Amino acid sequence: MVTSDMKFVVIFGFLTAVYLVDSKFQAPTVQxxxxxxxxxxEPNMLICHVSQFHPPDITIQLFKNGxxxxxxNETDLSFGKNWHFYLTKHAEFMPMRDxxxxxxxxxxxxxxxxxxxEANM
Structure with missing residues (x-):
């Protein structure tokens, strides 16, 4: 038996696939x-916020001295009305001079x- 929820999932998946095929790549903005x-x-949190990218396949890595x-930790992938995605990764760190x-x-x-x-110190 096909439920209305199943129909929604199938239609949503189809529309998403059509949209992705027709979409162009949008490079991410990174902060x-x-x-x-x-x-x-002093302890702090290093944050890498990536936004306005498409398609949603992306990898974010944080590095200290290579x-x-x-x-x-990484947030859940989110998107806006224009189907551009955003994602944030963060880690505790203690910056030292070098x-x-x-x-x-x-x-x-x-x-x-x-x-x-940029430490700006």
Whole structure:
């Protein structure tokens, strides 16, 4: 027996597939920042916010001195009315004077990009 919920899922899936086939790639906008004003030696949160991209297949990685931060958390993938997606990844960190932090974003619209975190201290 086919329910109305099943019909909705099938129709939604079909419309999404048609939209994705007709869509063009949109490169992501990337912002890398800390939750609090940065102070060397004090705990903080490193945040990489990626928005306005399409299609939704994307990889976000956070790095400290070239090593990936493995305890990073990622939000659920979300989208706006225009079907452009956004996603945020974050990790606790303690900035020190010589540390280099960056976010690597891999998306089909362009080669992988590294965006540095600027401490502004």
């Amino acid at each position: 890398v920042y800390s939750h609090l004003p940065a102070k060397f030696g 090593e990936e931060l493995t305890k990073a 540390d280099k932090y960056f976010c690597r974003v891999t998306h089909a619209s362009s080669p992988p990009r590294n965006i540095d975190w």
